[in-house]
Amino acid sequence: MPISPQAYRPEAKLLDLGDGFFDPVAPADFPETRLRFRNDRAAAQIGLDALTEDEWTRHFGRFEPLPGTLPQPFALRYHGHQFRNYNPDLGDGRGFTFAQMRDDRGRLMDLGTKGSGQTPWSRAGDGRLTLKGGVREILATEMLEALNVPTSRTLSLIETGEELQRGDEPSPTRSAVLVRLNHSHVRIGSFQRLAYHRDEAALRKLVGYTLRNLYDEDNDDPVRLLDLVVGRTARLAARYMAAGFVHGVLNSDNINVTGESFDYGPWRFAPTWDPAFTAAYFDHQGLYAFSRQPEAIHWDVMQLAVALRQIAESDPLVAALDQFGPRYQPEVTQAILWRLGVRPRDPDTDRDLVQATERALRTSGGGIDRFFFDAFGGELPGTYDEPWAEVRAALASYEPRKDRSHPYWSGEPCSMLIDEVEAIWAPIAEHDDWTALNAKVAVIRGMSQALAD
Template identity: 85%
Template structure:
């Protein structure tokens, strides 16, 4: 049976993407997979957009065979964009193994997209097969669950369905199993979307995209490019700050991977850093450490600079530069708030907060302590006695801070929840060897428990 929107009062479909018109996307069709076996459904995220009451057969039909959801887009659309990849401009990009196939409002009234990964070839696939490995889908589940729990604005993995194909890959044992993933995201408009129309000198399309983004993603009227840039600066500075507080390394912070809403998405080679090591990288091919842990704020700022460059033909340079200059101060404010959040204390005053954050970063860097262990132990503002003299500055700075939440949740009676690469591999191994999904299920539950304790 098709979904009846009247039966789901929280389901509010939208079609705003169609307002942009043909230059922004290409209609495509999903691949016809040999079979579809549901492996993961995120009912918590689905409930926020009115889709949690789908039974498994309906779920698989919509998110594995891509039968259209009612009232929204009539078919899948592969989005067009360009981007800088490791600082090299590439005009041959676009959705190559994914598409957007539905839009709707969430419980907060935000416009949300359902987008795919591994759904087949598009005009932008180049030589790729348009597929996703099952392991890649499992890794994306873990990344999005952990980031959500750690207060990082992120897309959510809504669905993972195994598709029955054997894939050849150069970076993991092959043949390997295939899957199609659906993500729930606050837009798929990227910095690279603006770059494409600047590259083609299509000022009318740029203005239309600015107005669309302001109206639908920031709920503001008008078509002022400078205002848009200022909003993107604020959102991306927050993202960079929360990456750092989470100890997360995205791995591929190209301008086509930066959503203008400041929501992180598209997790390929990601890692959580075990210690506060600025040079720690996630991608084996990032030989120069361009997107290393400590360089992520710089990398995101550089990407936002490319948005400013793209807007120069429809705005004056000086106000764009002024808006761009706001990134550094915004980042400093946001990283302070993010680290205080992980410490579980309430802000006091700017000078005290700055001193605490600087002392924390310094001690983490010089001591080599585990990031997750430290924030677990210090949550609520009291550092245990086992932390030696190198932590005296942090201990002194914490004095006088009030806890923003107590430690009564059962999570605090256990051990820190972390997600280092060895554990990711240990979760995947029983799936690959014996189709045993119990470790993944248990880990998602543990991550969500941590999120409850921190929230």
């Protein structure tokens, strides 16, 4: 197996938690494994980019164990609030964690699946993933990574040859198994489950595991953990807003403790700065609407504080939780300045620019991606008149953080609105033509290079 010993650093830290945190499972035996997407850029960061196609499909379609890591797949146990209603019957129902390793930054990473078969937590589900769902996750993760949002990455998508029945899309539809690379699958809901069962010993163990393995801190202080999670999730909320992204289902089982976005279902990018824009057709009350995402994530982190109350005093937990807002504000300022392509000046001036930008986007109804494309580097074209005068004046005092010499800036802004997602899927569904998807990924990665520091 062509794995570089310098780049491939396997781990099995999950086993330290013991079997009360997960269930050993077996992957589905799929009729076929046809490789559809292979992310060698991500694979290189964990030493797996030299795998042959046959090895790749054996590991990521048949789930042959990778050397030196977990001996078999494990379905994680967790609970969670779903649209503010507590559900104790959750857990990995169509996925599992099957490997851990260090990336090129030294972080502990998980390889997890989506669509790999039934587990004890599948309930009435078939444990499968539609091919369209896999394509949508590729597009979401590639776009978010390019826009500087901390996100899981889609490592692999393999078509599996089954016909699936789904009530919310034309059926039968094609099936797939997806592998994501994630900085932990430990969720807020993982702590909620232990609190629900009043298992203080297990709560302390999970706190220690998280601090040591995911934050590189040698302690087991639950208040310190909450403080770190508050900071990471405030950053996530801020970068969602700057990206114009709506996750759609910000339940507490979908928020991991490293503040890395993952598990993409009914996501959308907002075409305009519309506070009420929603991604999920079933979000009738707009609970997870575009402008309410910081509130939603803060509420989820509050549930972590409630769970940790069993092993820590209330006052320091409340004090840590109360820092979400004060941390979110500078994070959203920094995120929008990054997307504007300008260097920060001072907190008050920066905040004024961001507030002017949000007002102009909201009142003008202009496209989010178009504006940030045109404004990158700090100079608005002459076509931007009212209500952009305040933004233009504010930008005049800023220095660009990067020039516009990359070829991306000579074209059109890269967007990922729902109509284009459907247009990319249509030739796959009708003619098995993957050209549009591959071309879009190339354009997104070009944008990423143009935006990157």
